[in-house]
Amino acid sequence: MIHILSENWQTFLTGFENTILCSVIALFFSLIIGSIFAILQTVPSKLVRTIANIYIEIFRNIPLLVITMVFYVVVPQFFIKLSGFTAGTIGLTLYTSAFIAETVRAGIKAVGVGQMEGARANGLTYWQTMRYIILPQAFKLVIPPLGNQFINLIKNSSVLAFVAGFDLMYQGDVIASASFETINTYLVVGVFYLILTLPLSYYMRYLEKKLA
Amino acid sequence: MSMIEFKNVDKYYGNFHALKNINLKVEKGEVVVLIGPSGSGKSTLIRTINGLEDISNGQLIVNNYDLSDKKTDMNKIRKDVGMVFQHFNLYENKTVLENIMLAPRIVLHKDEAENKKYALELLEMVGLSSKAESYPRMLSGGQKQRVAIARSLAMQPKCILFDEPTSALDPEMIDDVLDVMKTVAERGITMVVVTHEMGFAREVGNRIVFLADGEILEDDDTETFFKNPKEERARQFLSKIITHK
Numbered sequence: 001m002i003h004i005l006s007e008n009w010q011t012f013l014t015g016f017e018n019t020i021l022c023s024v025i026a027l028f029f030s031l032i033i034g035s036i037f038a039i040l041q042t043v044p045s046k047l048v049r050t051i052a053n054i055y056i057e058i059f060r061n062i063p064l065l066v067i068t069m070v071f072y073v074v075v076p077q078f079f080i081k082l083s084g085f086t087a088g089t090i091g092l093t094l095y096t097s098a099f100i101a102e103t104v105r106a107g108i109k110a111v112g113v114g115q116m117e118g119a120r121a122n123g124l125t126y127w128q129t130m131r132y133i134i135l136p137q138a139f140k141l142v143i144p145p146l147g148n149q150f151i152n153l154i155k156n157s158s159v160l161a162f163v164a165g166f167d168l169m170y171q172g173d174v175i176a177s178a179s180f181e182t183i184n185t186y187l188v189v190g191v192f193y194l195i196l197t198l199p200l201s202y203y204m205r206y207l208e209k210k211l212a
Numbered sequence: 213m214s215m216i217e218f219k220n221v222d223k224y225y226g227n228f229h230a231l232k233n234i235n236l237k238v239e240k241g242e243v244v245v246l247i248g249p250s251g252s253g254k255s256t257l258i259r260t261i262n263g264l265e266d267i268s269n270g271q272l273i274v275n276n277y278d279l280s281d282k283k284t285d286m287n288k289i290r291k292d293v294g295m296v297f298q299h300f301n302l303y304e305n306k307t308v309l310e311n312i313m314l315a316p317r318i319v320l321h322k323d324e325a326e327n328k329k330y331a332l333e334l335l336e337m338v339g340l341s342s343k344a345e346s347y348p349r350m351l352s353g354g355q356k357q358r359v360a361i362a363r364s365l366a367m368q369p370k371c372i373l374f375d376e377p378t379s380a381l382d383p384e385m386i387d388d389v390l391d392v393m394k395t396v397a398e399r400g401i402t403m404v405v406v407t408h409e410m411g412f413a414r415e416v417g418n419r420i421v422f423l424a425d426g427e428i429l430e431d432d433d434t435e436t437f438f439k440n441p442k443e444e445r446a447r448q449f450l451s452k453i454i455t456h457k
């Protein structure tokens with residue numbers, strides 16, 4: 001196992017870097033997009049709620065690989081050419097944002113109608129109430145399930161391997177087919193994923209305890 | 213102008229007729245107590261005054277704003293009309309002091325130093341100066357309700373609505389809250405109070421409005437109502453509530 005790592009160090013490292021880069025970008029944007037759609041699902045306007053719901057149901061119920069392929073194959077035919085990395089990161093972002101939207105929405109619903117009524121009766125507008133009262137409490141409630149989504153996101157970034165995104169999984173495939181050392185190679189790949197996901201998992205637990 | 217005026221107001225929940233032809237005037241500085249059996253529409257009625265419930269028919273004027281007009285901005289009414297709830301509804305993510313200071317800061321854009329000074333004064337008035345930095349979850353029910361009253365007062369409202377403010381409290385906490393409510397009345401703030409506390413109604417209320425099945429059956433000054441209620445339902449209600457004390 002060690003020799004596979006030392007002989008292909010540079011290749012693994014490139015993959016590791018791309019996986020981190022893709023995960024950070026997708027995490028950042030899926031959190032923003034997901035939160036926006038979560039809020040849109042709770043506004044008084046039925047039309048807006050329906051639109052938000054359609055978005056969520058589409059991206060939640062289509063396989064990640066299919067969404068990614070759309071951006072890798074279909075979009076370039078009609079609009080602009082996207083690299084495998086870009087197509088994969090967009091696919092991962094949209095896919096994850098649907099799950100984050102559902103998670104955050106559950107948090108907003110869990111805060112309780114009394115907080116909204118108390119704030120509105122106190123003179124705050126709907127959006128002020130959301131910003132100062134509801135969302136801070138909602139995010140605190142959903143830290144554990146959000147942590148799960150983040151971990152899933154990192155693992156799901158392996159979808160880049162299918163579209164030549166040069167991530168960890170892709171580089172693993174390259175090394176494995178050149179060296180024929182499949183078992184050792186994929187073991188190293190697995191360890192690299194653990195280096196990312198285990199600390200995140202423990203950090204989320206710590207955060208959950210600290211904010212409880 | 214009256215502070216609050218209902219003119220032939222109806223409210224339906226689907227087919228259920230929750231408020232029936234309500235006509236009611238509350239003058240500035242008056243303390244009006246709404247009583248009646250549960251399900252009589254007291255809470256629904258009080259919640260229409262600041263637009264937490266909309267009305268189906270009729271006209272409702274609060275502080276010169278017409279609530280029956282869809283274009284009326286509810287936020288404007290709520291600046292001048294506070295509310296105290298049965299279950300307090302304090303901001304769970306804010307300290308006691310922040311609970312009181314938030315709305316004056318972001319709604320009225322009050323000067324920060326002045327806002328804090330007034331908030332601390334109010335906390336002293338409700339006897340909770342030592343709890344300024346506590347979170348609502350650390351307080352007892354009676355303490356929470358006193359903070360809720362202070363939060364409402366911080367907006368310097370013309371009127372405060374009290375929706376069963378002592379119904380969720382342990383008996384020994386009730387007097388502290390009622391005492392604070394008396395202080396509010398002494399400040400000349402218009403009050404509409406839904407309560408089962410007949411002692412408070414008698415002592416502080418100027419008028420008693422008795423509701424049953426969504427209708428106002430009796431609207432009298434406090435003396436007359438307690439000495440000689442006209443309606444049979446009101447008499448029955450009073451005898452039940454007084455024998456239970």
